[in-house]
Amino acid sequence: MTEAPRPPSLVQRLLRTVLLPLGLMWVAGTVVSFAVAQYFAQHAFDRSLLDDAYLLSAHVRPEHGQLTLDLTPKEVNTILYDQDETMYFSVRGPDGQVLAGDPGLAPNAHSGPAYEFADIAFAGKILRSVTLHNGLPARFDVVVAQTTNERNAVLRELMFYSLLPQIALLALLWAWLRRSIRRDVQPLSTLQKALGNRSSEDLSPVPTEASTRDLQALGLAINALLQRLDRSIRAQKEFAGNVAHELRTPLAGIRALAEYGLGHAEPEVWRQQLVAIAGSEVRATSLVDRLLAMAVAAEAESGLRLQPLALDAAVRDCVLRFIRRADEAGVDLGARGIDQPVWVAAEPTLLDGILTNLIDNALRYGVSASVAEPAVTVAVEQAGDEVRLSVQDNGPGAPHEQQVELADRGTQGEAGQLLGQGAGLGLALVAQYARLMNARMALRSGEDGRGWVCEITFRAVASPAS
Template identity: 50%
Template sequence: MRLAHGRPSLRQNVLRHVLVWLGLAWLLGSIVTVGVGQWFTQRAFDRALLDDAHLIASKVEVRDRQVALQLTPGELHAVLFDQHETMLFSVRGADGALLAGDRALPPPAASLSDTGHRFRQAEIDGRSFRLVVLAVNRPVPFTVTVAQSTSERAALLRELLAFSLAPQVLLLGVLAWRLRRSITADIAPLSQLRAAVEERQAGDFTPVPVRADSAEVHALAQSINMLMERLEESARAQREFTGNVAHELRTPLAGIRAQAEYGLRHRDPEVWREQLQGIAASETRASQALDKLLALALAYEAGTALQLAPVRLDHAVQEAVLRFLPRADRQGVDLGAEGVDAPSTVQADLTLVEGILDNLLENALRHGTTGADGRPVVTVAVQREGERTVLSVQDNGPGIPPERRSEMLKRGVRGVGQPSSGTAGGVGLALVTFYAQLLKAPVSFGSGPDGRGWRCAIVFGG
């Protein structure tokens, strides 16, 4: 099977690589087998040829320094008998003169040492022969040459190749078939994984089920599932970001619209100027909020830890109280701060700290000012507890029952006494929890010291 763009499949690549190296190993093994078989075959035939030369040399007699072969034609025929090969011999003196045998045999190329012998190849009458030259020195030197045609040797070598290489070829074919089945079975989980990923619908981040016997395929499946988890987290972060933008921009945009409508209903330029100033201020707050959310979303999407830096918590609290003080005065709320006279520095991010304070104060002024006893009070406090610094916002409103506190952290849930306020009280608290998690600062929600009201505390350091 070939995949897209004409590329070979993984099975074809693996099978090709394995079979190429198996084929090379088989070829090398065959060459070694042929070489070893030829060496042993040559050695066996040469040993018999040398034995014939020694037998003929033993029948040579020397009389009055004359050399003579003492073999009858029948005895010579028996010595050199070979059913398949042609046998030739010659006996020559020290001067190279032929004393007995066939003249077709060439004389020795050079004199040999005492009782030495030498093998070589020769062409005689167009046929290939194997020769052995035996030198004898007792007391008159002479040489005995015995030659044998090589057709039988070649036939024996061909048979050796046929009987040794043919089974190897068959074995290689069986091995290739078995490898193909095994490789197909081993990479089948990859095909299953590809099919599972291709069939996956957008927004479906459930783990991909894969049955894998190999560690590599199992690791790949785990990596894909981990990627699915990161994609799910990214999608969840995008949804959170969308909700955060909607929450943070709803109030300033509504204010801009209300101020614009109010200005359109009046013809007094002073009213227009006042409303335009309010619109500009609301737009500035909306832009700042959007910038904060964008920076937060980028940091969250990148998966990188925020660069924490020293933050003067007392200054941040004072500035937040000053921002909300005009609104608190209009609502008749006693908004104050405690513990901000002494410097208090924590490792945090100023943007997130401001987001926490703004959301908590917004929530307190919106939902915590319906207390039945006296004037509504909202207090922002900074307390030092050993190595830890606690930032808290508390009101004296009706509070929230313990069974509803976790529910209030969900977006879109309204606070007590706000059935139709048109604002989502739980959104701000969800953002506070999210910001505190990014700062690695534990957050807790509960009642005030006297059991009334609503209190949120964020612990820095320690």
């Protein structure tokens, strides 16, 4: 299998992108400059040739009824002298007869202009000629021609001395661009090495110093990606640790119940152990659901859309779901402040998660044997543009310093530890849900230091119907 050709480097691509158009423009400019120079050089030589023709025509005079050139050969040579070129001339009368000069040097056909230039072949050479048509006082033609060695040499020198500096400048431009581009893309190479040499576990930020805003923006984008990956990996590790830690207790309990049942032969003992195993499985399932909810909440920070929700209706529905469980536990579960509509900016699933976890925690840990009539109260209170949702119990409560720790993931209160149930994740979920909905959570002790209160403060909004 043939190996695919390696793509060019960024420096090569930039040099090619910059220098190729510059080279084409340079070639086009050189061609145009040479054409302009050739035109003016040709014009200068032609003008000199025309001056010679006018000088000769000035010495053509009628004599005895005929036209004659009143110049001696020496005078003609003096007029037409050129140290680099060979000069030819002829003077012809009205009927075409040669008055002087080379008989084979014929004039151009008269087509209107007083003089005409042409490239002709004469005596085995390519000559530049001018034909001067003179009509006063008698018609005659003067033809002057010369070889083109000098003008060709001038054009070659002009091309050489114009091309050489431009080639030198283009080479200097190439060297300067190559050095500048290499310097500007050096931070990109540094960034590549920094990322290529680090281990998969190293998610620390990369250096963002760069010579251009684009490279700096690239470094900042990579660092933002590394931060998101770091948060995601830490959340996954934390989730795995929570699962491993929190499932150990219910699984160990299920195994102990099964071993105890297997150690007895009475069916009634088996039945009791199976009921206990079923209850432990329910708690383990609930634990897994909460752990998954915590992971989802951590990933839901982007794209979450809040909407107006009726908090009174949500509280009413959630309390009704827990009434039977509260009655079985002998807890007086009630609600206050839901007799009139109260609207908040929230997300339905997260709001239901807050209510469910707060009431569940209160029923689990807010029951104390020292309290004759255990009670859990859910209250809704609006003050200005804020709405406070609170869940209060009259159980054992918790010290102030422990209340601060309870909002951290995996922290249980003393009652939960004594009961050996729950995951200590309820309030962590509540805190996470509240933060995602731009709400505030606060923990405090209840009246007379009995029980405790969890408050969630939402932003009040107008009813959608208003």
